[in-house]
Amino acid sequence: xxxxxxxxxxxxxxxxxxxxxxxxxxxxxxxxxxxxxxxxxxxxxxxxxxxxxxxxxxxxxxxxxxxxxxxxxxxxxxxxxxxxxxxxxxxxxxxxxxxxxxxxxxxxxxxxxxxxxxxxxxxxxxxxxxxxxxxxxxxxxxxxxxxxxxxxxxxxxxxxxxxxxxxxxxxxxxxxxxxxxxxxxxxxxxxxxxxxxxxxxxxxxxxxxxxxxxxxxxxxxxxxxxxxxxxxxxxxxxxxxxxxxxxxxxxxxxxxxxxxxxxxxxxxxxxxxxxxxxxxxxxxxxxxxxxxxxxxxxxxxxxxxxxxxxxxxxxxxxxxxxxxxxxxxxxxxxxxxxxx
Amino acid sequence: xxxxxxxxxxxxxxxxxxxxxxxxxxxxxxxxxxxxxxxxxxxxxxxxxxxxxxxxxxxxxxxxxxxxxxxxxxxxxxxxxxxxxxxxxxxxxxxxxxxxxxxxxxxxxxxxxxxxxxxxxxxxxxxxxxxxxxxxxxxxxxxxxxxxxxxxxxxxxxx
Amino acid sequence: xxxxxxxxxxxxxxxxxxxxxxxxxxxxxxxxxxxxxxxxxxxxxxxxxxxxxxxxxxxxxxxxxxxxxxxxxxxxxxxxxxxxxxxxxxxxxxxxxxxxxxxxxxxxxxxxxxxxxx
Numbered sequence: 097x098x099x100x101x102x103x104x105x106x107x108x109x110x111x112x113x114x115x116x117x118x119x120x121x122x123x124x125x126x127x128x129x130x131x132x133x134x135x136x137x138x139x140x141x142x143x144x145x146x147x148x149x150x151x152x153x154x155x156x157x158x159x160x161x162x163x164x165x166x167x168x169x170x171x172x173x174x175x176x177x178x179x180x181x182x183x184x185x186x187x188x189x190x191x192x193x194x195x196x197x198x199x200x201x202x203x204x205x206x207x208x209x210x211x212x213x214x215x216x217x218x219x220x221x222x223x224x225x226x227x228x229x230x231x232x233x234x235x236x237x238x239x240x241x242x243x244x245x246x247x248x249x250x251x252x253x254x255x256x257x258x259x260x261x262x263x264x265x266x267x268x269x270x271x272x273x274x275x276x277x278x279x280x281x282x283x284x285x286x287x288x289x290x291x292x293x294x295x296x297x298x299x300x301x302x303x304x305x306x307x308x309x310x311x312x313x314x315x316x317x318x319x320x321x322x323x324x325x326x327x328x329x330x331x332x333x334x335x336x337x338x339x340x341x342x343x344x345x346x347x348x349x350x351x352x353x354x355x356x357x358x359x360x361x362x363x364x365x366x367x368x369x370x371x372x373x374x375x376x377x378x379x380x381x382x383x384x385x386x387x388x389x390x391x392x393x394x395x396x397x398x399x400x401x402x403x404x405x406x407x408x409x410x411x412x413x414x415x416x417x418x419x420x421x422x423x424x425x426x427x428x429x430x431x432x433x434x435x436x
Numbered sequence: 437x438x439x440x441x442x443x444x445x446x447x448x449x450x451x452x453x454x455x456x457x458x459x460x461x462x463x464x465x466x467x468x469x470x471x472x473x474x475x476x477x478x479x480x481x482x483x484x485x486x487x488x489x490x491x492x493x494x495x496x497x498x499x500x501x502x503x504x505x506x507x508x509x510x511x512x513x514x515x516x517x518x519x520x521x522x523x524x525x526x527x528x529x530x531x532x533x534x535x536x537x538x539x540x541x542x543x544x545x546x547x548x549x550x551x552x553x554x555x556x557x558x559x560x561x562x563x564x565x566x567x568x569x570x571x572x573x574x575x576x577x578x579x580x581x582x583x584x585x586x587x588x589x590x591x592x593x594x595x
Numbered sequence: 596x597x598x599x600x601x602x603x604x605x606x607x608x609x610x611x612x613x614x615x616x617x618x619x620x621x622x623x624x625x626x627x628x629x630x631x632x633x634x635x636x637x638x639x640x641x642x643x644x645x646x647x648x649x650x651x652x653x654x655x656x657x658x659x660x661x662x663x664x665x666x667x668x669x670x671x672x673x674x675x676x677x678x679x680x681x682x683x684x685x686x687x688x689x690x691x692x693x694x695x696x697x698x699x700x701x702x703x704x705x706x707x708x709x710x711x712x713x
Binding site: 462463465468469470472473474475476477478479480481482483484485486487488501502504505506508509510513514516517518519522523528529530531533534535536538539540542543544546547548549551552559563566567569570571573574575577578579581582583584585586589 | 597598601602603604605606607608609610612613614615616617618623624625626627628630631632635636639650651652653655656657658660661662664665666668669670672673677678680681682684685686689691692693695696697699700701703704706707708709710712713
């Protein structure tokens with residue numbers, strides 16, 4: 097078997113892995129945002145017809161999985177396995193969301209970078225011949241995330257301008273050996289990068305060094321320039337994280353200002369919707385990818401993009417114990433499928 | 437890139453923190469203070485009105501103070517339930533946090549949020565998630581001061 | 596006049612705390628603890644009483660007033676009951692505040708559902 101590794105941290109697939117479909121489901125606020133028309137489904141009820149935020153997120157994940165299967169024209173029996181994750185402790189949103197689907201599952205946690213992790217692992221599994229069709233799926237919910245990481249929702253706190261707004265949404269992609277209009281041609285696995293920052297209300301600044309590290313490593317591994325990409329799309333750095341990323345890259349002699357786009361900055365209108373630095377959460381990168389990025393690659397408007405969801409690896413306990421907030425970023429190369 | 441010593445790491449972290457501080461925008465402090473002043477002041481005026489009315493009914497200072505706390509807390513819990521207090525808090529910051537209404541808001545918000553996790557382990561355990569420390573350290577600090585007072589009293593400092 | 600004093604003193608306390616919130620990134624829980632402890636100390640050293648006389652609710656409604664109440668109750672209990680008063684004063688004096696917050700919040704949890712932030 098030919099080795100498919102490239103450089104120190106990357107993989108270049110000998111046979112690109114096809115993205116058969118992408119599906120997204122979001123809450124009301126996201127639906128009212130700039131990308132509102134692009135999502136497959138917008139649910140006006142923040143509880144998604146259930147009793148709690150956690151169940152709401154699970155329901156959203158289940159629905160999104162089914163949407164993605166439907167768009168790919170597959171039945172659930174045809175899916176070999178799922179890579180899924182969310183932000184909640186012990187990933188309960190995924191566990192309870194996917195139980196009814198009766199498909200084998202690998203549960204993931206990569207904070208907001210989980211979609212990158214899920215796509216990477218799913219692509220590797222398909223490329224390795226471990227499944228004909230594999231589903232990558234993540235979700236986040238504003239209510240459950242606030243409760244998990246910050247305050248009860250009825251609490252009257254003031255959010256700093258560096259804070260991001262957790263996206264209520266779930267995004268899913270079905271990967272397979274062939275049959276899609278876009279494909280994953282390579283990936284770069286991210287390292288955990290810790291610059292010693294402790295401010296959990298400024299996650300963009302915590303994650304930007306990780307994004308910088310993965311981007312540089314990727315370009316080096318593939319011997320590419322930023323110009324080789326139509327877009328370099330980070331997950332949820334937000335306004336401040338983006339600025340820091342530019343500065344950090346500039347120090348290393350790399351400029352991506354022309355190509356850069358951030359899902360967190362795309363999904364909300366910061367002024368109109370009062371979200372401060374931008375959107376965040378597993379659902380942020382996932383829904384923007386499935387609804388906005390993927391179609392543009394499929395139609396060929398963008399020939400090749402680098403998709404890099406970023407995650408801040410903290411928990412409530414680590415925060416209380418005064419630990420720093422390390423970041424991680426997983427890069428996936430998505431290209432238009434070339435006709436054989 | 438070689439291995440960094442602990443000291444270098446510390447220094448780098450501090451530099452980065454400083455840099456992040458520079459590029460991170462913040463709310464305008466004078467504006468925030470003005471809003472806190474206005475809302476905090478108004479809540480206190482409301483308290484003063486209650487004290488005044490209670491006084492007119494012939495209650496002594498202590499009873500009037502109790503009525504004042506009770507009614508302000510009632511108002512805060514009601515506004516929390518109706519999802520209005522979070523908006524006041526967002527606007528006023530410390531102006532909504534510092535008065536006793538902020539304490540009540542933190543208790544009510546926890547009670548409502550955690551009820552899905554059950555009467556005992558949800559509401560019961562988590563109702564004081566935010567406000568619990570206030571009760572603990574309030575009681576403890578007054579106890580500590582009390583101990584000092586008690587000793588001084590025995591020593592005959594106070595008559 | 597008493598309304599004016601209550602307004603500006605209460606407002607000023609909030610505005611000063613706002614500096615603390617914005618400059619130190621302290622979580623609200625810490626701020627509240629700080630206020631209550633400060634109130635108890637101010638009260639114990641005799642600085643609080645003149646403030647209340649001047650500002651009324653402007654001094655008693657902010658959480659430092661809660662500290663003042665705690666100390667006053669503690670002192671009374673020690674004066675009346677001696678040593679055991681150390682363990683009576685605190686809860687007796689803050690009974691109304693804590694009971695009201697607990698009872699009303701619990702009842703509120705029956706009536707209201709968690710809602711999304713807007």
